[in-house]
Amino acid sequence: MNFPEDFLHYVWQFRSFDYNGLQTCDGEALEIINTGLLNRNAGPDFNHAKIKIGETIWAGNVEIHLKSSDWLKHNHQVNPVYENVILHVVYQHDAEITRMDGTILPVLELKDRISTDLIKKYENLFLTLTDFPCIAQIGRVDELIVNSFLSRTLVERFEQKTNAVTETLKELNGNWDETFYRFMARNFGFKINALPFELFAKAVSQQIYARHKNNPHQIEALVFGAAGFLNDHFEEEYPKNLKAEFQFLQKKYNIKPIDVSMWKFMRMRPQNFPTIRLAQFAALITKANHLFSKIMEIKDVAALRTLFENLPVNDYWKTHYHFKKVTASVNTQIGKTSVDNILLNTVALFLFAYGKHTAAPYFISRAIKLLESLPAEQNAITDKFTGAGVKMTNAFASQGILQLKKQYCDEKKCLSCGIGIKILKQA
Known part of the structure; x- marks a missing residue:
């Protein structure tokens, strides 16, 4: 037994x-x-x-x-x-x-x-020492059944993520713009610098940026100052001017910068350095303040992409990865993969969360449509499922796979999984 x-x-x-x-x-x-x-x-x-x-x-x-x-x-x-x-x-x-x-x-x-056959099938699922229990069988399961269950796990994943959105929304007294701004900032840090980006966003509210929306230099000063990068001594005019501007704005708004040591540079491509990401973030704020309101209005996926393209990043960063460090030409625009990541993890999430919060299925449908238009994510987990024969044509499927792995495979909940149940039923 x-x-x-x-x-x-x-x-x-x-x-x-x-x-x-x-x-x-x-x-x-x-x-x-x-x-x-x-x-x-x-x-x-x-x-x-x-x-x-x-x-x-x-x-x-x-x-x-x-x-x-x-x-x-x-x-x-x-x-x-x-x-x-x-x-x-x-x-x-x-x-x-x-x-x-x-x-x-x-x-x-x-x-x-x-039957002993059924017990053996079950044991084969659970006693296997592979990346996920049904790695040897999932490729033979009808694609319709797999996709149907991935639809369920995708919704589960976004509902869980919506809980975090709701908590921050309560903390900010129902301010969707500020909530979106905080999540967007965290997304800009991706996994490695997500925390310092989140803390930096809390240091300067979106409302402060809005007061300086017509002055890119002041917005850049607020961004790099709050991030803790302007406490050094500079020789170049650009950072010197940013520092002087921030010292004034810091007193005006009582801003407490985060500790610059929190930012991580090691084992990263220079294009992903936090300094470059902060420069892009400042340019995004300059280009489109109150992003959440704009995203609610834009229905076309291609138009959503344009919000994150051709950002007015300061020319200083075309020859710098960091303050005081001159280098060869730098691409200061957000790459397509990074834009897709933001559309997936922030934009689609907030469309879904807003639809759930306001009981408006229209926004949930927009979130699903956006996911279906984005390419499937490629990482260690999705690669294993692809190798086992699972077809992933878009981010809707890959997000479903990530939830499947976390909530069902890792927890050995094959008997609560539509795919696992089908495998046990197969002759």
């Missing part, structure tokens, strides 16, 4: 056992009319079941255990919630169980009714 109770849930739910000539352990004829609905909350495992024992039809709940004695181990005998259980389904019947009123609880033993 090398399986958990969840396996018996699957066996009962999908009637994956020999149910000819069913009898209770007391020898009474048993007919399953309805297995009931799986209960993922506290209480009996299946609700609203209907069975016939002898000549009597019963409606109620079904509890499932590996052994009958587990009823006692879990203290169900003193819990009134379990008084309406009409059938105890177990793999092995090893103890007689009575309800609180003294009546004997009918038991169905499945020990000799589950």
Whole structure:
């Protein structure tokens, strides 16, 4: 018996056992009319079941255990919630169980009714030491079934991410523009500099930038000053002027810069240095202040891209990766892959979150359409699934895969996964 109770849930739910000539352990004829609905909350495992024992039809709940004695181990005998259980389904019947009123609880033993092939399939999924349990089988699952479940996991992923948006929205008293600005800043740092970008965004609100929207130099001073890069001594005019401007603005708005040591440069391509990203971020603020409002208005995906293209980055950064360090020509524009990342992780997320928050399916549909228009992500996880035969044509699919891996594969929840269930059912 090398399986958990969840396996018996699957066996009962999908009637994956020999149910000819069913009898209770007391020898009474048993007919399953309805297995009931799986209960993922506290209480009996299946609700609203209907069975016939002898000549009597019963409606109620079904509890499932590996052994009958587990009823006692879990203290169900003193819990009134379990008084309406009409059938105890177990793999092995090893103890007689009575309800609180003294009546004997009918038991169905499945020990000799589950095929060894099904058990072996289950064990092959769970005992494999591969990147994900069904790596050898998923490529043979019907593409329609895979895509259908990925649609579910994609929605799960965005609903979870929406929770973080909602928390920040509450913190900012329902200000969507400021909430979007904070998430956008974090996205600009990607994984390595996400935290300092987030803290830097908290140091200077979007409303402050809006007051200086017609003065790019002041916006750049605010960005690099709040990020902690203007505390040094400079010889070049550009950083000297930024420092002087920031000293004035810092006093005016009581800005507390973050510690410059938080920014990471090691093992990064120079185009991804935080200084270049900050210069691009300043240019984006200059080009399109109150981005969230603009994104809500723009329906065309190509038009969304233009918001992040041809940014008016200061010419200083065409020959610098860092203050005081002159270098050869630098590409100061955001690359296509980075733009796709922002559209995926911030723009699509906020369209989805806004649609959920305002009960407006239109914005959720726009988020889905945007994901379908973006290329699939390429990383260590998606590469493994692609290698196993899963087709990923867009970011909708790759985001679904990332959620599948995290919430189902890593947690060994194959029996809650539409793909895993299909594999177990296949002959």
